[in-house]
Amino acid sequence: MNKPFRIGIAGLGTVGVGVIKALTKNADIIALRAGCEIKIVAVSARNKGQDRGVDISGFEWVDNAVDLARYGDLDAVIELIGGSEGVAADLVNGTLDNARHVVTANKALLAHHGYDLALKAEDKGVSLTYEAAVAGGVPIIKALREGLAANKIHAVYGILNGTCNYILTMMRETGRDFAEVLKEAQELGYAESDPTFDVEGIDAAHKLCLITSIAFGVKPDFGELQVQGISNINATDIASATEFGYRIKLLGIARDVDGEIMQSVEPCLVPIHSPMGIIEDVYNAVYVEGDSVESPLFTGKGAGEGPTASSVVADIIDLARGIQVPTFGIAAKNLKEAPRISMGDTRARYYLRLNVIDRAGVIADIASILKDNDISIESLVQHGRDPDHVVPIVLTCHETRHAAMIEAVSLIENLDSCAEKPCLMRIEEL
Amino acid sequence: MNKPFRIGIAGLGTVGVGVIKALTKNADIIALRAGCEIKIVAVSARNKGQDRGVDISGFEWVDNAVDLARYGDLDAVIELIGGSEGVAADLVNGTLDNARHVVTANKALLAHHGYDLALKAEDKGVSLTYEAAVAGGVPIIKALREGLAANKIHAVYGILNGTCNYILTMMRETGRDFAEVLKEAQELGYAESDPTFDVEGIDAAHKLCLITSIAFGVKPDFGELQVQGISNINATDIASATEFGYRIKLLGIARDVDGEIMQSVEPCLVPIHSPMGIIEDVYNAVYVEGDSVESPLFTGKGAGEGPTASSVVADIIDLARGIQVPTFGIAAKNLKEAPRISMGDTRARYYLRLNVIDRAGVIADIASILKDNDISIESLVQHGRDPDHVVPIVLTCHETRHAAMIEAVSLIENLDSCAEKPCLMRIEEL
Numbered sequence: 001m002n003k004p005f006r007i008g009i010a011g012l013g014t015v016g017v018g019v020i021k022a023l024t025k026n027a028d029i030i031a032l033r034a035g036c037e038i039k040i041v042a043v044s045a046r047n048k049g050q051d052r053g054v055d056i057s058g059f060e061w062v063d064n065a066v067d068l069a070r071y072g073d074l075d076a077v078i079e080l081i082g083g084s085e086g087v088a089a090d091l092v093n094g095t096l097d098n099a100r101h102v103v104t105a106n107k108a109l110l111a112h113h114g115y116d117l118a119l120k121a122e123d124k125g126v127s128l129t130y131e132a133a134v135a136g137g138v139p140i141i142k143a144l145r146e147g148l149a150a151n152k153i154h155a156v157y158g159i160l161n162g163t164c165n166y167i168l169t170m171m172r173e174t175g176r177d178f179a180e181v182l183k184e185a186q187e188l189g190y191a192e193s194d195p196t197f198d199v200e201g202i203d204a205a206h207k208l209c210l211i212t213s214i215a216f217g218v219k220p221d222f223g224e225l226q227v228q229g230i231s232n233i234n235a236t237d238i239a240s241a242t243e244f245g246y247r248i249k250l251l252g253i254a255r256d257v258d259g260e261i262m263q264s265v266e267p268c269l270v271p272i273h274s275p276m277g278i279i280e281d282v283y284n285a286v287y288v289e290g291d292s293v294e295s296p297l298f299t300g301k302g303a304g305e306g307p308t309a310s311s312v313v314a315d316i317i318d319l320a321r322g323i324q325v326p327t328f329g330i331a332a333k334n335l336k337e338a339p340r341i342s343m344g345d346t347r348a349r350y351y352l353r354l355n356v357i358d359r360a361g362v363i364a365d366i367a368s369i370l371k372d373n374d375i376s377i378e379s380l381v382q383h384g385r386d387p388d389h390v391v392p393i394v395l396t397c398h399e400t401r402h403a404a405m406i407e408a409v410s411l412i413e414n415l416d417s418c419a420e421k422p423c424l425m426r427i428e429e430l
Numbered sequence: 431m432n433k434p435f436r437i438g439i440a441g442l443g444t445v446g447v448g449v450i451k452a453l454t455k456n457a458d459i460i461a462l463r464a465g466c467e468i469k470i471v472a473v474s475a476r477n478k479g480q481d482r483g484v485d486i487s488g489f490e491w492v493d494n495a496v497d498l499a500r501y502g503d504l505d506a507v508i509e510l511i512g513g514s515e516g517v518a519a520d521l522v523n524g525t526l527d528n529a530r531h532v533v534t535a536n537k538a539l540l541a542h543h544g545y546d547l548a549l550k551a552e553d554k555g556v557s558l559t560y561e562a563a564v565a566g567g568v569p570i571i572k573a574l575r576e577g578l579a580a581n582k583i584h585a586v587y588g589i590l591n592g593t594c595n596y597i598l599t600m601m602r603e604t605g606r607d608f609a610e611v612l613k614e615a616q617e618l619g620y621a622e623s624d625p626t627f628d629v630e631g632i633d634a635a636h637k638l639c640l641i642t643s644i645a646f647g648v649k650p651d652f653g654e655l656q657v658q659g660i661s662n663i664n665a666t667d668i669a670s671a672t673e674f675g676y677r678i679k680l681l682g683i684a685r686d687v688d689g690e691i692m693q694s695v696e697p698c699l700v701p702i703h704s705p706m707g708i709i710e711d712v713y714n715a716v717y718v719e720g721d722s723v724e725s726p727l728f729t730g731k732g733a734g735e736g737p738t739a740s741s742v743v744a745d746i747i748d749l750a751r752g753i754q755v756p757t758f759g760i761a762a763k764n765l766k767e768a769p770r771i772s773m774g775d776t777r778a779r780y781y782l783r784l785n786v787i788d789r790a791g792v793i794a795d796i797a798s799i800l801k802d803n804d805i806s807i808e809s810l811v812q813h814g815r816d817p818d819h820v821v822p823i824v825l826t827c828h829e830t831r832h833a834a835m836i837e838a839v840s841l842i843e844n845l846d847s848c849a850e851k852p853c854l855m856r857i858e859e860l
Contacts, residue, residue: 293740300723
């Protein structure tokens with residue numbers, strides 16, 4: 001057997017503890033697969049004394065995580081601190097500068113600084129890997145970067161945030177509204193106490209940014225991403241979608257539109273029995289359209305100690321085996337600044353929910369605005385009658401330009417009869 | 431850019447032509463991903479002059495495929511001839527002997543000779559890769575061998591034969607019997623003129639054999655595999671399964687049962703909305719239970735020019751990138767002769783369809799045999815009444831030992847009133 005592969009782990013939260021557990025309980029089979037022992041040499045976290053349910057007394061303790069970058073003779077540093085700046089960024093930069101491999105689960109860091117870090121890793125001849133950053137235990141980064149490398153990718157669709165998918169599933173199953181279900185999800189530990197990153201789509205957008213980069217050979221560019229969360233979706237939307245034969249999913253979409261890249265995270269209506277429609281609860285899924293492979297689908301638990309640790313350890317085994325692949329699938333210097341399509345120029349069918357005061361002429365006003373913007377109504381349903389009170393009107397439109405739709409919604413929102421912010425969602429026929 | 435990676439292709443059927451097309455149309459992006467040009471140097475097939483829809487005039491022609499093993503300065507030979515013996519085996523052995531990498535789609539060869547070939551490849555320091563051998567374009571070999579390498583695998587379930595899944599789906603959708611649907615599938619090109627390998631489960635068994643080896647670190651052992659096909663399933667079975675809330679799927683099962691390995695290909699009843707129940711038509715799927723990752727599911731088209739070529743080319747790109755992983759995930763010398771569980775000792779719930787002569791006492795006879803074998807009936811339905819003629823009786827049993835079930839079915843089959851071979855299927859609650 002070869003000499004051990006020596007690692008240091010920074011961050012001993014859920015994932016860090018999961019990595020220690022996985023490397024410990026499966027040490028024998030992992031050593032056989034890796035071709036050598038994986039040896040945890042040193043660990044670092046904020047609080048040395050905290051009870052984490054694993055014994056860390058056999059590892060060297062490093063007070064300042066950033067020191068792991070140059071600590072001892074480590075082969076790789078495992079960064080599980082998180083955040084796009086600060087300690088995590090300093091540690092990853094320092095480790096690469098010191099020509100050591102980095103394994104991370106840090107999607108924010110890579111979405112914001114992935115290009116520079118990839119350049120640095122390649123310059124130093126080391127790897128920067130991040131399987132755990134996207135879709136938890138599902139090896140989708142490996143699938144895109146290696147398994148599907150023969151393909152020109154046309155599009156990737158992902159359900160990338162388990163918290164949102166859980167909330168949307170619960171809303172449908174219980175008929176309750178967003179706020180109530182979110183509260184319950186927080187109590188159950190499925191949502192953070194500050195849920196913004198999840199429910200506003202930012203976490204999914206970080207992940208999509210990395211997927212887009214691999215799929216299309218472009219620099220990760222978080223700033224170019226269109227992001228919309230699920231907090232504006234209510235029980236009427238969920239019920240209406242079902243009536244129309246759809247499910248609402250927070251979808252990450254990376255799509256080649258005539259050579260321009262559409263990159264968007266937003267709640268969409270997808271057919272109930274489509275590959276994305278059937279993914280429920282905390283499950284994640286990634287659906288790929290390639291020119292040879294057609295339509296593989298990858299799904300599984302997208303978060304949690306076990307699945308995330310599984311991916312971190314897989315990356316470590318890869319490195320121990322000597323497997324090195326460019327961070328985003330091609331040499332960083334070859335990553336393009338691909339043209340991003342202006343979202344206004346994209347076309348789709350749309351779902352629109354309006355809450356309006358139930359009085360004569362309202363629907364005529366709405367229809368007139370849509371007509372003036374060349375938008376053709378496919379169906380329109382007013383749920384209930386309640387003269388002079390607010391009632392929801394739900395409509396779907398035939399395919400139209402996004403910009404026209406936005407303009408029309410803005411005009412409708414300004415009508416006296418429009419009582420609440422409208423809810424507009426793209427319909428994706430996967 | 432590095433010097434080209436030079437390959438020879440043996441076999442220019444559907445897959446070989448697909449590989450040439452994929453390497454040609456995506457040459458630029460593949461070169462960026464691989465870090466060098468992938469250069470097809472030589473090709474070999476039975477008939478040089480045949481029109482294949484691709485231009486092969488730019489490649490050197492080799493009359494005898496086996497000669498590719500030592501031809502020119504190839505880096506790898508792509509074996510797409512097929513078959514467990516003969517030219518394919520000679521070519522793969524010769525290529526490895528000559529210390530060159532082999533990429534193959536040949537599941538039969540690996541199921542029968544995989545252990546010896548893996549030893550040889552490792553002895554020579556080269557790779558033997560076969561992503562295309564299992565589940566077409568879905569990179570499941572890579573997922574098991576690398577992406578999920580952190581896990582102790584508990585079980586793998588696969589729908590591994592698209593032809594069978596198509597036939598079973600069509601039987602359900604049309605209510606027609608096996609023979610009729612098979613004939614139509616043959617006319618549509620979804621089934622071979624000799625469908626034995628597909629419908630009798632042998633093709634799926636070859637694939638399962640490779641999955642088992644990777645999942646559990648054991649020598650591939652085709653002889654130890656329990657194989658049963660779908661030709662005995664009729665319209666009554668399909669309709670009854672639906673009534674009970676199940677779909678019938680030809681399932682490959684590799685499962686750790688208290689340290690012994692169960693390895694079986696057989697039609698099973700799986701819940702309609704389970705991960706395997708929702709896989710229809712020609713789609714393949716692989717569902718993995720690991721100790722960290724829980725339950726990822728991989729699905730996609732399992733055959734055809736594009737998907738299979740996608741996987742062959744992915745293997746080639748891996749080699750060009752310098753990625754080498756042991757054939758079955760660990761060094762061949764470490765593969766164990768793991769104990770296979772005697773199928774008789776496995777336990778399951780069962781579905782049993784009997785075609786019996788409708789007369790007094792028949793059900794009592796059957797019930798008595800089941801009781802004598804300690805088998806507890808869960809439900810029993812006689813479809814229709816037709817005194818003194820043959821009618822189907824469908825029953826399900828609570829969990830019981832396989833050996834008891836086999837004994838009981840054999841006794842029932844010997845009853846005068848039993849008019850046809852019974853159909854026994856395992857119920858798998860995935």
